[in-house]
């Protein structure tokens with residue numbers, strides 16, 4: 001081979017490698033790049049141990065021990081998955097019904113804006129985002145409503161990511177992020193004009209505890225809306241296939257136990273809320289929320305190869321391949337749960353704290 005061909009071949013392979021690793025698979029323009037995948041706040045050499053530790057939670061037999069350990073276990077989970085979520089999904093860690101003619105990003109934003117529209121808040125009001133992730137919904141909601149949003153997440157790495165994104169988006173005046181447990185929030189009674197949680201309270205070992213906290217920090221007359229992960233009326237606890245799907249969803253999403261849809265309003269009333277409206281937003285005519293997961297299957301394989309290469313080269317921490325594989329498997333359980341109609345991630349409940 002002459003020198004020119006050698007140079008051209010090297011440039012082609014190098015360029016292809018750069019494209020495959022640095023560009024491909026980033027969920028949004030300027031989103032998280034594959035070369036920057038990390039274990040969140042966990043040191044690189046501890047990612048594998050933390051992943052193994054995550055699984056030990058599901059082997060613990062005692063319910064009480066489990067309940068106390070849930071926030072720490074959820075924190076570990078988000079250290080492990082936050083970068084992969086941002087890289088492969090975007091800054092909003094939730095589902096939304098597919099909307100014909102709209103992109104995933106647009107459908108996501110519409111789903112988020114719907115939440116704040118239900119709260120009847122006005123510019124200048126202060127609202128709470130319980131379980132805010134890296135703040136995708138918070139930014140959309142602040143920009144749409146003009147209200148200022150305080151988000152809380154148990155995971156410190158997410159606080160840093162969200163704060164960075166808020167600044168970059170020029171929304172740091174309206175959006176604030178606090179690290180803390182939504183089961184005992186560092187806010188005074190009657191602080192917020194409204195509150196919402198998007199696919200987050202499913203991590204609470206007892207829904208009553210988080211709803212009671214939200215009730216406490218809301219001003220009288222304030223509204224609260226939540227998108228809940230629940231099993232539907234089609235779920236049959238005696239059906240082995242159903243049970244396997246639901247347990248698969250719990251294992252891959254750090255859930256201490258999925259609730260049945262009928263539990264939600266019951267708990268809301270128990271802590272003192274008036275239930276204004278309740279609806280599964282996944283019901284027809286809404287288009288399936290799981291099509292985005294299904295369509296991504298080829299991209300997941302490509303991502304998996306990429307993660308394996310990066311781990312092999314020592315660029316991604318050891319253990320990232322296992323975390324990615326866990327998500328891959330979870331995507332399948334979620335899709336099955338949606339197709340079988342036994343599970344929904346968008347059971348909406350709208351509540352009011354009485355005057």
Ligand SMILES: C=C(CC[C@@H](C)[C@H]1CC[C@H]2C3=CC[C@H]4[C@H](C)[C@@H](O)CC[C@]4(C)[C@H]3CC[C@]12C)C(C)C
Nearest residue numbers: 084085088089093094199253300303327328330331
């Ligand atoms: C509300 C929660 C999270 C919901 C979703 C945001 C995530 C649930 C499953 C995740 C994913 C599955 C497959 C991943 C894929 C293998 C990878 O290559 C790229 C990222 C995924 C698509 C990832 C993205 C986020 C989810 C869809 C729970 C935790 C309560």
Ligand SMILES: C[S@@+](CC[C@H](N)C(=O)[O-])C[C@H]1O[C@@H](n2cnc3c(N)ncnc32)[C@H](O)[C@@H]1O
Nearest residue numbers: 092093094131132133153154181182198200203
């Ligand atoms: C699936 S993410 C959803 C994030 C955000 N609502 C969104 O839609 O992008 C769930 C969020 O709930 C938070 N969370 C779970 N348990 C928590 C707890 N006990 N206290 C505070 N935040 C918690 C997680 O840290 C994470 O940010």
